[in-house]
Amino acid sequence: QQQVKQSPQSLIVQKGGISIINCAYENTAFDYFPWYQQFPGKGPALLIAIRPDVSEKKEGRFTISFNKSAKQFSLHIMDSQPGDSATYFCAASRTRTQGGSEKLVFGKGTKLTVNP
Amino acid sequence: EPEVTQTPSHQVTQMGQEVILRCVPISNHLYFYWYRQILGQKVEFLVSFYNNEISEKSEIFDDQFSVERPDGSNFTLKIRSTKLEDSAMYFCASSAPWRSPLHFGNGTRLTVT
Numbered sequence: 001q002q003q004v005k006q007s008p009q010s011l012i013v014q015k016g017g018i019s020i021i022n023c024a025y026e027n028t029a030f031d032y033f034p035w036y037q038q039f040p041g042k043g044p045a046l047l048i049a050i051r052p053d054v055s056e057k058k059e060g061r062f063t064i065s066f067n068k069s070a071k072q073f074s075l076h077i078m079d080s081q082p083g084d085s086a087t088y089f090c091a092a093s094r095t096r097t098q099g100g101s102e103k104l105v106f107g108k109g110t111k112l113t114v115n116p
Numbered sequence: 117e118p119e120v121t122q123t124p125s126h127q128v129t130q131m132g133q134e135v136i137l138r139c140v141p142i143s144n145h146l147y148f149y150w151y152r153q154i155l156g157q158k159v160e161f162l163v164s165f166y167n168n169e170i171s172e173k174s175e176i177f178d179d180q181f182s183v184e185r186p187d188g189s190n191f192t193l194k195i196r197s198t199k200l201e202d203s204a205m206y207f208c209a210s211s212a213p214w215r216s217p218l219h220f221g222n223g224t225r226l227t228v229t
Binding site for chain 2: 032034036041042043044045046049089091095102103104105106107108109
């Protein structure tokens with residue numbers, strides 16, 4: 001129930017194309033869904049995040065779509081660029097009462113390659 | 117932009133030795149975490165720390181692991197007697213008050229030989 005399943009494992013997209021990465025979760029108590037971007041040798045960096053009170057969130061070329069009933073969420077990268085080539089992780093957590101911490105459960109990651 | 121800093125970037129140790137991984141979280145953050153990533157695998161939660169005590173730990177975080185905030189700036193992870201399977205990238209993270217995002221450091225690559 002703690003798992004977050006992510007697909008595909010790897011993705012190759014041409015420059016200017018749309019990259020789509022999907023995640024599914026089981027635990028209905030999860031209420032925070034971030035996406036992290038990781039370049040080789042670096043730590044994960046928060047890209048965009050959503051809470052279940054909205055079905056979509058857009059920041060620049062990056063959009064999260066959230067389907068609460070299906071327990072799925074996805075990351076769309078529009079106009080993909082070679083600089084977007086990285087590993088992307090979805091994650092989920094449950095907000096605890098104030099003063100508590102949010103343990104993130106990560107998906108297994110998607111290695112995105114954007115060809116020039 | 118403030119960032120989480122981790123030292124060393126790479127640590128090589130022999131099996132059975134003790135290691136201490138160090139982190140300086142972002143200065144006004146209150147919640148501190150250690151995660152690890154075995155090569156090519158997903159990032160896994162180890163432990164969270166708030167108000168000078170562990171608030172949650174995973175099944176990975178057994179008696180060989182401990183965390184400490186020895187002063188107002190550092191946050192450390194100690195592995196008492198390292199095993200080969202402890203080889204991984206260890207990430208420190210911190211977050212500000214409730215419902216704010218986690219900020220990760222660049223990690224310490226631990227190699228146990």
